Amino acid sequence: MRSKSDKKKPLVPRLRFPEFREAGAWEKKRLGTQGGFLTPLSGKSAKDFDAGDAKFIPYMNVFSNTFTDIQDLRSVIITDDESQNAVAKGDVFFTVSSETPEEAGMSSVLLGDVDRCYLNSFCALFRFDDHLSPNLIFLGYLLRSRSVRCHLSRGAQGATRYNISKLVFKELPLVFPLAKEQQKIAHCLSSLDEVIGLESHKLDTLKNLKKGLMQQLFPQEVA
Incomplete structure (x- = not known):
C-alpha cells in the first residue's frame, strides 16, 4: 500500500515556460x-x-503595495540612544491585523535600501538569513499568490478584528523553483505590471480630457 507521502504530487505549476x-x-x-x-x-x-528626520513605513503602504512604495513614507523621531530595527533591502512586511480574515496578513517586499527607515508597529518585519533570500520580485508576487493568501486568511483569528500570530507566519508554506526560473517569472509579471501602469495612466489622461471637454462643450448657466 502506498503511503500518503508517495501519493503527493510533485509541486509544479500548471503553466510553465518551455525552458x-x-x-x-x-x-x-x-x-x-x-x-x-x-x-x-x-x-x-x-x-x-510626523516629526523628526527619520522615516517609517505606514500600515497602508504595506497593505496596498506588493512592493513597498518608498515615496509613501512618514516622518518619525528616533533618538541616538534608541534601539530600533531599521529596515533593509529584502525585508518582508506583513500586516498582522485587519477587519476581515481575507485582508489579514497582506505582504510587501522592500526592493531597495532606505536610510534610517523603520516599520510601523502594526506590522510584522521578517528578514531572510544571509544567502537564503529568493529573487525579491518573485517573492513579492509569491506572497500575494492564492495559496499564500488562503493560508494566512485561514490563520486569522478574531471576531470584530482579525489577527495573525507569528506562528502562523512561521508555518507559511512557500514554494521555490531554481533561481533562473524565479527570475523569468519575476520579469514576466513585473513587465505586465508596467504595461498596466502605463495603460492606467493613459486612462486617467483620457478621463481628464473628457472632463475638460464636457466643461467647454456645454454652456455654463450664469447665476
Whole structure:
C-alpha cells in the first residue's frame, strides 16, 4: 500500500515556460526556516510621529503595495540612544491585523535600501538569513499568490478584528523553483505590471480630457 507521502504530487505549476518544463518540481519551504522576525517600531507616542528626520513605513503602504512604495513614507523621531530595527533591502512586511480574515496578513517586499527607515508597529518585519533570500520580485508576487493568501486568511483569528500570530507566519508554506526560473517569472509579471501602469495612466489622461471637454462643450448657466 502506498503511503500518503508517495501519493503527493510533485509541486509544479500548471503553466510553465518551455525552458523549465523539465527542470523538476519546486521546493517547498516554511517561512520560519528561512529567517526570523524583528521587532518593528516600539515605545513611540503620538508626539513622535510626523516629526523628526527619520522615516517609517505606514500600515497602508504595506497593505496596498506588493512592493513597498518608498515615496509613501512618514516622518518619525528616533533618538541616538534608541534601539530600533531599521529596515533593509529584502525585508518582508506583513500586516498582522485587519477587519476581515481575507485582508489579514497582506505582504510587501522592500526592493531597495532606505536610510534610517523603520516599520510601523502594526506590522510584522521578517528578514531572510544571509544567502537564503529568493529573487525579491518573485517573492513579492509569491506572497500575494492564492495559496499564500488562503493560508494566512485561514490563520486569522478574531471576531470584530482579525489577527495573525507569528506562528502562523512561521508555518507559511512557500514554494521555490531554481533561481533562473524565479527570475523569468519575476520579469514576466513585473513587465505586465508596467504595461498596466502605463495603460492606467493613459486612462486617467483620457478621463481628464473628457472632463475638460464636457466643461467647454456645454454652456455654463450664469447665476
